[in-house]
Amino acid sequence: MEERMISFPSFYAEWRHVFKLDPDRPIADEALERVCLSGTDAILVGGSSGVTYDNTVELLSRIRRYELPCACELTDPAGAVPGFDGYLVPMVLNTPHREWLIGRQAEALADYGRLMPWESVAGEAYIVLNGEATVARLTEAEADLTPAQTVAYAQLADRLWRVPVLYLEYSGTFGDMALVRKVRDGLSQARLFYGGGVRTPEQAREAAAAAHTVIVGNVVYDDLPAALATVPAVKNSVKEQDHVF
Ligand SMILES: CC(C)=CCC/C(C)=C/CC/C(C)=C/CC/C(C)=C/CC/C(C)=C/CC/C(C)=C/CC/C(C)=C/COP(=O)(O)OP(=O)(O)O
Ligand SMILES: O=P(O)(O)OC[C@@H](O)CO
Numbered sequence: 001m002e003e004r005m006i007s008f009p010s011f012y013a014e015w016r017h018v019f020k021l022d023p024d025r026p027i028a029d030e031a032l033e034r035v036c037l038s039g040t041d042a043i044l045v046g047g048s049s050g051v052t053y054d055n056t057v058e059l060l061s062r063i064r065r066y067e068l069p070c071a072c073e074l075t076d077p078a079g080a081v082p083g084f085d086g087y088l089v090p091m092v093l094n095t096p097h098r099e100w101l102i103g104r105q106a107e108a109l110a111d112y113g114r115l116m117p118w119e120s121v122a123g124e125a126y127i128v129l130n131g132e133a134t135v136a137r138l139t140e141a142e143a144d145l146t147p148a149q150t151v152a153y154a155q156l157a158d159r160l161w162r163v164p165v166l167y168l169e170y171s172g173t174f175g176d177m178a179l180v181r182k183v184r185d186g187l188s189q190a191r192l193f194y195g196g197g198v199r200t201p202e203q204a205r206e207a208a209a210a211a212h213t214v215i216v217g218n219v220v221y222d223d224l225p226a227a228l229a230t231v232p233a234v235k236n237s238v239k240e241q242d243h244v245f
């Protein structure tokens with residue numbers, strides 16, 4: 001009975017711009033400070049490989065010197081470190097392997113579910129659309145979906161499963177914004193995260209106009225000034241989708 005009393009988590013509900021930092025990639029103190037003071041709405045800690053308890057604790061403790069929200073994308077039970085403001089559990093919709101849809105997640109819950117801080121956990125349905133991305137290779141995602149198939153996956157997660165976050169993942173390449181917008185317009189309640197190849201203010205503005213939340217990752221490590229310039233581009237852009245929510 002108690003389980004039913006858990007309120008729906010919404011720690012991500014106001015995020016427009018998010019930096020995703022990888023515990024497996026080094027970042028200098030000065031760079032981290034500039035990221036954390038950039039005006040971004042949150043830091044999401046996660047990566048598709050090499051995530052450990054130690055590198056996750058280390059990154060979290062360094063981010064905690066600053067005041068912004070910090071959430072964890074759980075891709076390995078080893079990286080389930082207490083003390084984040086929220087946890088997102090990915091499920092890859094367009095993988096042919098059940099282990100990446102629900103298998104590993106169920107295994108982790110069977111082993112550790114009693115420790116889960118459910119009031120700050122949300123499911124995150126991924127549609128992986130860049131076949132070259134690490135996550136696509138790892139999960140053998142069928143990335144060559146038609147727009148109709150992509151919308152169908154999104155609506156299945158949003159309308160049938162009521163998953164709170166739908167993530168269009170183009171990691172490493174800038175995606176098709178017309179498709180992102182089409183997916184967003186077909187959602188009934190999920191928040192649409194867009195991530196992939198955002199490296200310029202113009203791309204950031206386009207992504208902000210198409211999705212609810214823009215995630216910026218690799219450019220932090222490749223070109224920090226360019227990464228920082230995506231923050232005002234997103235935050236100052238008009239929330240075209242306001243009518244949806
Ligand atoms: C929270 C807490 C304190 C709990 C304690 C108890 C505990 C251990 C609970 C376990 C919780 C749980 C359910 C864990 C999930 C386990 C799991 C294995 C889930 C599978 C997730 C999954 C589908 C992973 C596949 C990869 C994926 C979708 C990654 C998403 C992130 C991503 C794409 C990052 C980008 O990766 P990057 O490495 O940067 O790639 P690029 O090369 O493209 O840059
Ligand atoms: O690293 P990039 O290409 O910015 O993508 C961000 C994020 O979607 C990765 O999961």
Ligand SMILES: [Mg+2]
Nearest residue numbers: 022171217218
């Ligand atoms: Mg990356």
